[in-house]
Amino acid sequence: MASVLRQAARLASSRCLTQLSAASSTSRLGASSYNFSPSSRNASTSSTIKVQLDSNTGVAIMMFQNPPVNSMSLDFMTEFVIAWDKLELDKSCRGIILTSALPNVFSAGLDIMDMYGTTPEHRTAFWKALQELWLKVYGSGKIVVAAINGASPAGGCLMALSCDYRIMIDNPKYKIGINETKLGIVAPFWFKDCLENTVGYRMSEMSVQYGILYNSAEALKIGLVDQLVPEDKLISTATETMIKWFAIPDYARQISKAMVRKATMDKMLAGREADITNFVTFTNKDSIQKSLGMYMEMLKGRKAK
């Protein structure tokens, strides 16, 4: 319990004191096309991460803008963490909405080109950056809502699973899931843990083995996402949801969040070094490099057709 309280105290240090006016904020931030309110300011310093922070409401919208598919490259994840740290320190920010600035894709997951044909040193830095990103988002004291506006496979799904609430566009063409086995690779234990914590043991057992990508209705049915909305209501619903969460006193919510997530975070932290070694050793294998290469060819070939 003492360590939960310590973790919560750390999380609480990031909370902000913004008082929220729900009525005014929903009317101002209800735009689907990122129609930002006058009190919203651009808080971006990065080319691939766009941040719009409304200091009246305390809601920040963090948009991924890494064309063509928001793949999570080393550069992207480094920029993500810099932008994230800035928001964590900003007392006027109470909650963060994660979404994509690109059409049809939330995130294509890890950048395969960072794993394929790269040096062990590069892959070590790449995996460390992913661990860092996950620890920040999953362990955040802020309220984090995923506004999933397109495909969200593998690492993209992990990003969504690390949030407190997931809202997805109601469209069967958008798929989400932990599909790594379909690529001939294996998701690490903490991807699986996040999935299991969300959809339960049996569903994750099936899901990770088959590498299932669920369409939006299926994702809602198994609890992988919490809510479906029409495309033009995505950001307004995410903002309204955030405002409902703001009604809960931060300190109590943060202690509760830390308590629920502690075991998963501690497990990852304890296995962090081994997890890096596993990843680098695994991706050194000729068979895995071959699988990654074939998958990239398949993606490019599909496009050519």
Ligand SMILES: CCCCC/C=C/C(=O)SCCNC(=O)CCNC(=O)[C@H](O)C(C)(C)COP(=O)(O)OP(=O)(O)OC[C@H]1O[C@@H](n2cnc3c(N)ncnc32)[C@H](O)[C@@H]1OP(=O)(O)O
């Ligand atoms: C080894 C242990 C690691 C375990 C953990 C691994 C986690 C991961 O996240 S692995 C990555 C898993 N990701 C996927 O399986 C998604 C693959 N991509 C897609 O399914 C689709 O691209 C899409 C649904 C996300 C978008 O489809 P669409 O809009 O039709 O775009 P294209 O397929 O034409 O792709 C455009 C462009 O982007 C390249 N690309 C796509 N995904 C990735 C990626 N994850 N990494 C790097 N590059 C990617 C694709 O090859 C195209 O490139 P160009 O042909 O050069 O334009």
